[in-house]
Amino acid sequence: MKQIEVQILQQSYLLSCPEGQEARLLDAVERVDTAMTRIRDAGKVRVRERIAVLAALNLAFELAERENAAITAAAQAASDSTPLPTGASQRLQTLVQRLDDALGTNGMLFE
Numbered sequence: 001m002k003q004i005e006v007q008i009l010q011q012s013y014l015l016s017c018p019e020g021q022e023a024r025l026l027d028a029v030e031r032v033d034t035a036m037t038r039i040r041d042a043g044k045v046r047v048r049e050r051i052a053v054l055a056a057l058n059l060a061f062e063l064a065e066r067e068n069a070a071i072t073a074a075a076q077a078a079s080d081s082t083p084l085p086t087g088a089s090q091r092l093q094t095l096v097q098r099l100d101d102a103l104g105t106n107g108m109l110f111e
Contacts (some may be wrong), residue, residue, distance in 0.1 A: 008033045009048060010041065021101050028102040035059055063099075067092065 002017045006029045017025045023077035045051050070092050 009036050011048070011053070015102070018101060022096050025102055028098055031059065063095065066095070 002012055002019055003013050004017045004022060004025060005012055006026070007013075008029060015025060015029075032055060032073055032106065036051050039045055039054050039058075039110060040050045070088055073088065
């Protein structure tokens with residue numbers, strides 16, 4: 001397992017990363033940093049931990065919406081024999097794997 005130092009809201013974190021997954025982890029870090037920066041810049045929340053929780057909830061909500069859309073599409077496809085969009089299932093599995101990789105073995109994104 002490789003260690004990568006990243007910056008989120010101008011604070012350094014050392015994250016574990018499986019070999020060959022560095023780009024995926026860095027993409028996840030960018031998404032988290034962007035989500036947290038938007039919340040901070042909105043000016044209503046200043047405490048880093050609260051910003052992190054709100055960002056996590058926003059990202060989880062977006063993921064749930066995508067999962068729901070995929071399930072709805074699958075149900076629609078099953079009912080009218082229309083196939084899922086090309087690669088939709090694989091993209092969803094890839095996104096879940098990226099989250100698992102980012103969380104690492106201890107289940108926490110930030111160490």
